[in-house]
Amino acid sequence: MNKRKKNTMKLISTNIAIYVILILFILPFLWMILASFKTQQQILDTSNLFGFTPNFDNYISVFTKYEFMDFIVNSFLIAVASTFLGLLLGLPAAYAIAKYKQNGLGLLILIARIVPGISFLIPWFIIFSRLELIDTYTALTLSHTLVTMPFIIWVMIPFFESMPGELEESARIDGCTTTGAFLRVILPISGPGIITSSILAFIFSWNNFMFSLILAGEKTKTLPIAVFNFLSYSDINWGGLMAASVIITLPVLVIALIMQRFIIAGLTGGAVKG
Amino acid sequence: MLYWIDKNVKWIYPLPAVLFVGLMMIFPIGYTFWLSFHEWSMSNITPPLWVALDNYMSLFKDELFRESLWITFYFTVVAVGVQTVLGILLALLMNKHIIGKGLVKTLFLLPMIATPVAVGLVWVLIYEPNVGVANIFLQALGLPVQEWLASPDLVIPSLILIDVWEWTPMIALIVLAGLVSLPKDPYEAAIVDGASGFQVFWNITLPLLKPAIYSAVLLRLIDALKTFDIIYATTQGGPGTSSQTLNIYGYVLGFQYFQIGKASALLMVFFAIVLSLSILVISLRKKAGAAL
Numbered sequence: 001m002n003k004r005k006k007n008t009m010k011l012i013s014t015n016i017a018i019y020v021i022l023i024l025f026i027l028p029f030l031w032m033i034l035a036s037f038k039t040q041q042q043i044l045d046t047s048n049l050f051g052f053t054p055n056f057d058n059y060i061s062v063f064t065k066y067e068f069m070d071f072i073v074n075s076f077l078i079a080v081a082s083t084f085l086g087l088l089l090g091l092p093a094a095y096a097i098a099k100y101k102q103n104g105l106g107l108l109i110l111i112a113r114i115v116p117g118i119s120f121l122i123p124w125f126i127i128f129s130r131l132e133l134i135d136t137y138t139a140l141t142l143s144h145t146l147v148t149m150p151f152i153i154w155v156m157i158p159f160f161e162s163m164p165g166e167l168e169e170s171a172r173i174d175g176c177t178t179t180g181a182f183l184r185v186i187l188p189i190s191g192p193g194i195i196t197s198s199i200l201a202f203i204f205s206w207n208n209f210m211f212s213l214i215l216a217g218e219k220t221k222t223l224p225i226a227v228f229n230f231l232s233y234s235d236i237n238w239g240g241l242m243a244a245s246v247i248i249t250l251p252v253l254v255i256a257l258i259m260q261r262f263i264i265a266g267l268t269g270g271a272v273k274g
Numbered sequence: 275m276l277y278w279i280d281k282n283v284k285w286i287y288p289l290p291a292v293l294f295v296g297l298m299m300i301f302p303i304g305y306t307f308w309l310s311f312h313e314w315s316m317s318n319i320t321p322p323l324w325v326a327l328d329n330y331m332s333l334f335k336d337e338l339f340r341e342s343l344w345i346t347f348y349f350t351v352v353a354v355g356v357q358t359v360l361g362i363l364l365a366l367l368m369n370k371h372i373i374g375k376g377l378v379k380t381l382f383l384l385p386m387i388a389t390p391v392a393v394g395l396v397w398v399l400i401y402e403p404n405v406g407v408a409n410i411f412l413q414a415l416g417l418p419v420q421e422w423l424a425s426p427d428l429v430i431p432s433l434i435l436i437d438v439w440e441w442t443p444m445i446a447l448i449v450l451a452g453l454v455s456l457p458k459d460p461y462e463a464a465i466v467d468g469a470s471g472f473q474v475f476w477n478i479t480l481p482l483l484k485p486a487i488y489s490a491v492l493l494r495l496i497d498a499l500k501t502f503d504i505i506y507a508t509t510q511g512g513p514g515t516s517s518q519t520l521n522i523y524g525y526v527l528g529f530q531y532f533q534i535g536k537a538s539a540l541l542m543v544f545f546a547i548v549l550s551l552s553i554l555v556i557s558l559r560k561k562a563g564a565a566l
Contacts, residue, residue, distance in 0.1 A: 011370070011371055014367060014370045014371070014372070015371075015372060015373055017367060018367055018368065018372055018378060019378075021364065021367075022378055022381055022382065025381070025382060025384075025385060025439065025443065026381060026384070028385075028393070028396050028397065028400060028439070029384060029388070029396075031396060031399065031400060031407060032392070032396045032399075035399060043399075043405060044404075044405050046404075046405050046410055049407075049410070088290075089290045089291045089294055090291060092287035092288070092290070092291075093287055093288040093290070093291035093292070095287060096283060096284055096285075096287035096288045097288060099284075100283075100284040102284065102288065105288050105292065108292065108295060109291075109295075110556075111549075111552075112295050112299055113496075114496050114548060114549070114552045115299060115303070115545065115548065115549070116499075116500045116521065116541075116544060116545060116548050117500070117502075118500075118502065118521055118524050118525060118541060118544070119303055119306055119524075119541045119542070119544060119545040120298075120299055120302030120303050120305075120306060121525070121528070121529075122305075122306060122309065122528050122529075122534060122537060122538060122541070123301075123302035123303075123305035123306055123309070124302055125316075125529075126305075126316070127302070127305075142298065143298075145294070145298075146294075146295075146298050146299060149291060149294065149295075150295075153291065177276060177277075177279075177280045178280045178283045179276070179279060179280060179283065203387055206389065207387075207388075207389045207390055207391075207503075209390060209391050209502070209503040209506070209507070210502050210503065214529065223389075224389055224390075224391040224392075224503075227389075227391055227392060227395065228391050228395075228507055230395075231395065231398075231507075238399060238405075241395055241399070242395075242396070242399065244392075245389075245392035245395055245396055246392075248389045248391070248392045249388045249389055249392050249393075252387050252388060252389065253384065253388070256380060256383050256384060256387055257380060260376065260379065260380035260383060263383060263387065264379060264383065264447055267383075267386070267444065267447065268444075268447050268448045268451050
């Protein structure tokens, strides 16, 4: 076999291998989507996995019987608020850490990312109960901000570090204060970094389960808690469960498809730079 | 005022973030530490009672605690080990000429950004002994069906499989980013010397990738140790206590049995383990030449 032929063979087999692995990774999502369009009987009948007419009853009942719209709104509001608060606290901090090499503070943020959330869950429950803040947006937003803010700082430090220092210097020569330069020069050109960190912060708040499990109540129940509660009904309503799972993953899926470059950069950026 | 802020930007900019972390994380951890020396059931009538080290003593005598310690390490070490090896292999494959590479990378993102609770519930259906596709698959291969999550011996391997599915792509993407930025010179030298493909990988690629691999393993090790969503959504620690990690046991003790003192003692031990392990890995990475 000549060399060119050998290379072509190699190329084809690599591609086949990758796509087979990819299909294995996608299979659970395919399963979730298929089951969400089936009736309970169709799910329980394992002899016929693909031959069925899709019906939307599961989706309709999720919205009409279980008030899923409320949970979606709750999750969305809390994710937006905690992302915004995370940016407000995190952007200046990340900038100072990057510009003045505040490695000690950088380490503090890394620790905030490392510490298991459960080690402060009991005090949170006690404190928020005393303040009568259980089942309020305030408590949930504050708790989720402990997820979003370290993440935003973690993504923004390398971003600010890679920014040329002359930009700020020229703003200073034009008579800007440091704060003025930060607000008028640095932030406006940080769009890509801010988008990346905001998307990831939003997703991590949207996905958060543990904090909402203890701090949310009937009024502020978030989507992951509502989906989990589906399990506790005596007979598992698989179709409804899978429809609910599709609904909760769909926004994240769409964001990932549109913003894939940003998400990969954000998820791996801090780690690769290190 | 403005001038003063400008002079001290170094400290004022991070101040709100630091205060927030102090108030929301460091103070509560101190509170947990304080509670770990008390007996209390979260009642408003009886205040916490000082019991010195009793909670820690009863914890170390508790068989369930030792079991959860073992389960946590078993789960973490095997899951991270398997996904590191698979992740590196996947990255090497993805570094070749792949048709539609952008789309492939995007689709590999899905397991790690999908909501863990939803992911857990889908796997509950996949592992379901009667209607789940896992057993249909085994039957098609002529193998005996399994109880998966319902079997005390198989539950941890089943959970490890979920974790491997969820996080192998992340290791692959981090390693791939490292691969792309490797220098070309050592490879040219190796080709001149007539090194084999495996020799090149073992002696050149792997050492150069060390910082990227350490970063990926650090992130995974910490997060695998803390896994909560997936385990709670799929088994809630069961069957019995056979998938009860430290994280789950702490939650059960605190929020189901309201043994606040003992739960706090457990959480302090857990906190110490996570922190010391992180410090260990961070220092290993520093030795390997990584910045932070």
